[in-house]
Amino acid sequence: MCNACVIESVKETMMSRRKLFMGAAATGAAAIAASAISARPAMAEASGKVIDLTYVFDEAFPTFDGVPGIAYEEAVNFDKAGYQLWKITFYEHSGTHIDAPLHFSKDGTSVAELAPETLVCPLCVIDITAKARDDANAALEAEDVEAWIKQNGDIPKGACVAMNSGWGAKVGSPEFRNTPDGKFAFPGFGKSATDLLAQMEVAAIASDTLSLDPGNSADFAVHKSWLPSGHYGIENLANVDQLPAKGATIFVGAPKHARGTGGPARILALV
Template identity: 45%
Template sequence: MCPRGCLQSICDHATRRGLLKAGFGFGLAAVGGLGLVPPAAAADAAAPPAPELRFSKVHDLTHTLFEGFPTFSGEKWFTVEKPVTWEKDKVNLHRWTLMEHTGTHMDAPLHFSKDGKSVDMIDIADLVVPLAVIDIRERAAADPDAGLTLDDIKAWEAKNGPLPEGCCVAMNSGWHRLLDQPKFTGRDAEGRNHTPGFHAEAAQFLIEERSVKGIAVDTLSLDRGIASGEFPVHYAWLGSGRWGVEAIAGLDDLPAKGAMLVVAGPKVKGATGGPSRILALV
């Protein structure tokens, strides 16, 4: 995504102009996806001027992962051991045991397809994208089985314009604020999970009618909880070669349009997903 010396060039340029305190300003060039390029590289390529991105704040959209982080099944998917300790070894070193899809995490296409891309195969330029936040908090508060619908997408576009090219569409249901409550998993006596997610129709529309690289939810599943036994959104979305993010946090603090999303997933060979650090540049 960033050629050798690019970051140093950006920092030097920002320092000379006194921009470090105000936020960096640098170009974004879209060639097979959005990527950061230094001014010199853009000039050498004789490309048209790229739109400038400025941000003054970085938002962390990641829940802190801990033993006992909620899961749909109620099973423990993350444990920490301390085989090496400061008292015994004068070194701290922990051993983690985890399922890939725990905490705030990425879903790679391979997760719900026979031969889709694993995390390490996803083009890094496809993981730095514009962010569109669609707010369904009011409806979700009244109905935990609510979902992001095609009408929600059309209403967002009527107010904000077309979804940005190559963006991630994030559902804000308000669920990220419920992490320490039973409602976060919404599991009932029959084992059904009553939590918001994307409707299959909305996901299919984004696949067929819009240029969208990823979707994100503040719940534990791209699908609505009550559909989790069938996973129509998982199969359609990930099966189309796109990625998803689940259990994202902090969407309340973001604008509906204008932020950039950085999905820092684990680069593990063959991984179907993994705990990720998700950032928004505003």
């Protein structure tokens, strides 16, 4: 066979492969588009507004043990190298973050192992601000869940149920964490509520305070029951007061480090 014939044959083969790859890419894009379209009914109530439910995480953000949750060390200097880079050290359970089942169980699901479908959820918000005004350690109980259902309808399976205690207004003050005499004081979930939500097959709970349990909890009953049962939690959720009681969708940008008991997360809501 002549060289020219070989060249032409190679060209034809390459063009055929290129068309094949382009066709496969188009098919994949179409499949993704179809998937997105099919997902629209689940978010039909959304107007398209995105609310950031994540606090800026820095050395001053309050933590449960009072120790700064993050530290920065310069790894590359811009003036010397033309680009810059930080080495960051942080505690998993600081800032707006996730509690994975592994946090309170020896061999539970790590944050890296959370099923992706549990990280995009219908969002239900239960308001206990009136209760929290009278009691800094107020708990969201089963009766609050039942009152929400009576007013708003059933809580969907796979939902994330968030507590709005109004505590976000205190985040810049010592009162977000404790009383003037140093005692923990902030609202949280009661076990009666989380037991009921587990029966409803809710995927996650979220608090707008430092913990899933109230500040005066002596036994961490919610941590010890909710997390080992395979569910996850979110702590320090921001801007909860901007959310509707129902109709929003939450997107949980969970970290994915091996053996993680949790970690800081970027969390958004589409309303």
